[in-house]
Amino acid sequence: MSAYQTxxxxxxxxxxxxxxxxxxxxVVVFSCLVILVLFLYFMGLIFNxxxxxxxxxxxxxxxxxxxxxxxxxKAPGVTAPVKGGISGDVVAAISAAIAMxxxxxxxxxxxxxxxxxxxxxxxxxxxxxxxxxxxxx
Amino acid sequence: xxxxxxxxxxDIAQESGIxxxxxxxxxxxxxxxxISFIFMYLAIGKGFEPLxxxxxxxxxxxxxxxxxxxxxxxxxxxxxxxxxxxxxVLHDGGLLDILYMGVKLQIYPPLIFLGIGAMTDFAPLxxxxxxxxxxxxxxxxxxxxxxxxxxxxxxxxEAGSIAIIGGADGPTAIFVSSRLLSGDGATGSIDTGTIALxxxxxxxLVPIIQPPIMKALTTKKERAVKMGQLRPVSKxxxxxxxxxxxxxxxxxxxxxxxxxxxxxxxxxxxxxxxCDRLVKTAQNELMxxxxxxxxxxxxxxTTADKIMNTKFLGVIILGVLAFCxxxxxxxxxGKLMYIFSKGKVNPLIGSAGxxxxxxxARVSQKVGQQENPTNYLLMHAMGPNVAGVIGSAVAAGVxxxxxx
Numbered sequence: 001m002s003a004y005q006t007x008x009x010x011x012x013x014x015x016x017x018x019x020x021x022x023x024x025x026x027v028v029v030f031s032c033l034v035i036l037v038l039f040l041y042f043m044g045l046i047f048n049x050x051x052x053x054x055x056x057x058x059x060x061x062x063x064x065x066x067x068x069x070x071x072x073x074k075a076p077g078v079t080a081p082v083k084g085g086i087s088g089d090v091v092a093a094i095s096a097a098i099a100m101x102x103x104x105x106x107x108x109x110x111x112x113x114x115x116x117x118x119x120x121x122x123x124x125x126x127x128x129x130x131x132x133x134x135x136x137x
Numbered sequence: 138x139x140x141x142x143x144x145x146x147x148d149i150a151q152e153s154g155i156x157x158x159x160x161x162x163x164x165x166x167x168x169x170x171x172i173s174f175i176f177m178y179l180a181i182g183k184g185f186e187p188l189x190x191x192x193x194x195x196x197x198x199x200x201x202x203x204x205x206x207x208x209x210x211x212x213x214x215x216x217x218x219x220x221x222x223x224x225x226v227l228h229d230g231g232l233l234d235i236l237y238m239g240v241k242l243q244i245y246p247p248l249i250f251l252g253i254g255a256m257t258d259f260a261p262l263x264x265x266x267x268x269x270x271x272x273x274x275x276x277x278x279x280x281x282x283x284x285x286x287x288x289x290x291x292x293x294x295e296a297g298s299i300a301i302i303g304g305a306d307g308p309t310a311i312f313v314s315s316r317l318l319s320g321d322g323a324t325g326s327i328d329t330g331t332i333a334l335x336x337x338x339x340x341x342l343v344p345i346i347q348p349p350i351m352k353a354l355t356t357k358k359e360r361a362v363k364m365g366q367l368r369p370v371s372k373x374x375x376x377x378x379x380x381x382x383x384x385x386x387x388x389x390x391x392x393x394x395x396x397x398x399x400x401x402x403x404x405x406x407x408x409x410x411x412c413d414r415l416v417k418t419a420q421n422e423l424m425x426x427x428x429x430x431x432x433x434x435x436x437x438x439t440t441a442d443k444i445m446n447t448k449f450l451g452v453i454i455l456g457v458l459a460f461c462x463x464x465x466x467x468x469x470x471g472k473l474m475y476i477f478s479k480g481k482v483n484p485l486i487g488s489a490g491x492x493x494x495x496x497x498a499r500v501s502q503k504v505g506q507q508e509n510p511t512n513y514l515l516m517h518a519m520g521p522n523v524a525g526v527i528g529s530a531v532a533a534g535v536x537x538x539x540x541x
Binding site for chain 1: 262263264266267269270272273276277279280281283284287292293296297368371373374377378381382385386389390502511513515516524527528531532535536539540
């Protein structure tokens, strides 16, 4: 009969049995999870390397493509002018957002001016992205 | 004719539940019903783990209403190496006895894990594998509580059942206690219901228990650490992860296989992206049905004689100790990682290593934001949090191997 079985049969816990349970438990839990850490670490390495290789290949392919020169055809669409560091696209997006919020029948909205509230601090788009990413939790 | 009528009325009165309250020890049932009302209030009024606390408290009320015959403790009270006669349970048992078979046969907890797996995103853990270590460290609460239970004179099986409360994982606690307390080490003084009640109560109290410990063990500077962005995880990695974890854990700790296997099956269904119908069933219908069965049947086991004794007081004290120790172990290991990473790891994410998902991670986020409102620790804390689920399942496997 093993030491464990003796303890279990007598229903009395000796200090050495308790120490065995605690040490065994912690060692087994840590060992299992360390094995998983190593596995995930190597898996991450392999996948990251594959990604990098793919990126490199893409860059090489685009570099080797003969350039059309300055006369290359631009994508259709008009690039809006940039004023005060804010591009016309951003102005249009903000205007659309304001129109959505303040929309009322028979009323027209005009955006006269867009100014930055502060140049420092957290980027509100980044903040919104974070909130959106963490919402499920 | 009037005599016969009066006799019938007397018979009905004697067989009524009211007479049961007036009988010897019937007042204890009244007290238990009062306790069930408190839990109902916590679930409905305060929103503490309502999905489980409400069915548990209602089961508690049902079982303590005299003569309802829905649950028969004598069918489950075994000691001295005897085993449960499931045939008798099916033949003589009430509704709650039949439902309780799913607990005693360890069917419900793995099925709950299937649903949890189908709802869990392991990407934060895959992106930062070191989180596993925090999940492992937080399991220290389980094993250190085992010492406390031994000092208080519990048997090995009882000590294992109490200690697993520190895993902060209800299904795991039920899984372990239902098996351990069915074996030779069961004295009948505590039951699965007792353990489940303590586990879910403390899980609901995670936002109250954890922050003072986290603040006491960390400095302001440590709490304000902002962690870098996690790398994106590919679909292939997400698919490989559940398969690999199942193989590794099942090979090393086979007794943890039912829990980890089902958890990872649920996750594989989700990540594969080809089993939408199964995923929806696991996440919703199956999970909800099992939650109702589990809650109400576990609540039914909380009879007056199981709760109103000194042993239950011991379980309550050791349960909170287990939670505190688990949190402390996680935070202290987080501090260690803070030192070795030269200040890149916020130790607050260590407390999320106790598996209460996602409550513990939310607590890390909240405490972190108190120091620095622009700090987002949630995704970083989700890593140790889901690692804690796996860690507590492994710890459960160890206890089942040693204490049975």
